[in-house]
Amino acid sequence: MAKRGTGLADGAELKPLSLICWGCSQHLQCALNVSRVACPSCGALNDRELPRRSSPLDVCTEFISQPLVRRVWSWGMVAFVMCTIHCITLAGVLYIYPHFLPNAEEPSFYVHWFLCLWLWTNTTVNYLEAVWRDPGFVKLGVTERERSRSEADELGTPKWEGYTFCRPCQQAKPPKSHHCRICRRCVHGMDHHCPFVGNCVGMANRRAFVLFLFWSASSLFYVLSISVLHLLDRREELEQGFKEATEKLPPWAWHRTAFYLAAVLNHHFTGIHLHAVVMLLPIVTVTFSMTASLLIQQILLISRGLTTITRLQRRRVARISHMSPRLAALAPAPLSPAPLAPPVCFGATSSGSSMRDHWEEVFGSLDLKMNSFLLS
Numbered sequence: 001m002a003k004r005g006t007g008l009a010d011g012a013e014l015k016p017l018s019l020i021c022w023g024c025s026q027h028l029q030c031a032l033n034v035s036r037v038a039c040p041s042c043g044a045l046n047d048r049e050l051p052r053r054s055s056p057l058d059v060c061t062e063f064i065s066q067p068l069v070r071r072v073w074s075w076g077m078v079a080f081v082m083c084t085i086h087c088i089t090l091a092g093v094l095y096i097y098p099h100f101l102p103n104a105e106e107p108s109f110y111v112h113w114f115l116c117l118w119l120w121t122n123t124t125v126n127y128l129e130a131v132w133r134d135p136g137f138v139k140l141g142v143t144e145r146e147r148s149r150s151e152a153d154e155l156g157t158p159k160w161e162g163y164t165f166c167r168p169c170q171q172a173k174p175p176k177s178h179h180c181r182i183c184r185r186c187v188h189g190m191d192h193h194c195p196f197v198g199n200c201v202g203m204a205n206r207r208a209f210v211l212f213l214f215w216s217a218s219s220l221f222y223v224l225s226i227s228v229l230h231l232l233d234r235r236e237e238l239e240q241g242f243k244e245a246t247e248k249l250p251p252w253a254w255h256r257t258a259f260y261l262a263a264v265l266n267h268h269f270t271g272i273h274l275h276a277v278v279m280l281l282p283i284v285t286v287t288f289s290m291t292a293s294l295l296i297q298q299i300l301l302i303s304r305g306l307t308t309i310t311r312l313q314r315r316r317v318a319r320i321s322h323m324s325p326r327l328a329a330l331a332p333a334p335l336s337p338a339p340l341a342p343p344v345c346f347g348a349t350s351s352g353s354s355m356r357d358h359w360e361e362v363f364g365s366l367d368l369k370m371n372s373f374l375l376s
Helices: 056-064 067-100 107-132 142-155 206-233 235-246 254-266 274-304 308-321 325-330 355-363
Strands: 017-020 027-030 036-038 045-047 164-166 171-173 177-180 185-188 192-194 199-201
Touching (some): 056 067, 067 206, 067 274, 107 199, 107 206, 171 177, 206 235, 206 274, 206 355, 274 308
Antiparallel strands (some): 177 185, 192 199
């Protein structure tokens, strides 16, 4: 009797899958609970391919990956991010600074202006670098293939050691590279495709992306701090202005909330620009929460020597490895059979690389590249 949902009879033996190596055309045997098998002859990694249902996300990704749509979407998001950066900066400089720093003779006046320019410069430059820099697109032409084969022959190692085959690109894919379905190209050390950057985050621009998150989080925290300090410093004027704005209104009730808000926003508060503060506080709070969470996530991933893609792949492999052989045969094959990620530690990881090695892989030498602006 067949079990429901599996299509396999009780007692039926599950035979290994037969694969043909893309590197040397050798026949390989793949167990049902294994998603990838290495060829003993050429060293190529072969993924087993199972039918996959198309989801609404796949349809949306296919639409966005169209060249014209991708360009319009990417440049629209870049314009949105740049407008947000400049709107927050100008709102603070034009409306909060004149009230927060009225005396130009005090040293704090010049300190705050220097911090504003410093944070704005680092945020903008690192963001533009993450947008413009090539993330590390794989350009594996015939020349590079022949070079990799000759080097492998000299070292006595298989010529496709660690390489996989990218079906959309129809070419070999080097180790630690992944295919981006939006850019329609393979990327070295791909972390993810960031819609706000309009570009992939890969080996070549991940440093600029992390620095952009760091400086934008620092800038938003600075704007949030001076806005709150400004409100606390003008608390008495704010309370007095609120009383003056609402003293002629009837007692407050839920259905009168709109009248209260209109009266408060239309009232002139002495020593404070309430419209700018009301606009800045919610925008800056939400943006800071998003940026800080992404920054913390990147810090943890770099410390473990991982990317967002490899972390998701390892979780998927862990789920499939705990399935029964019958369910594993029907489950979609992940792209990597790597073990679970090691915990964050400050010494050597299970892979033999220290945390410093992982950070230097992204940022370069930590002793030589810590320049004044931390720019790439």
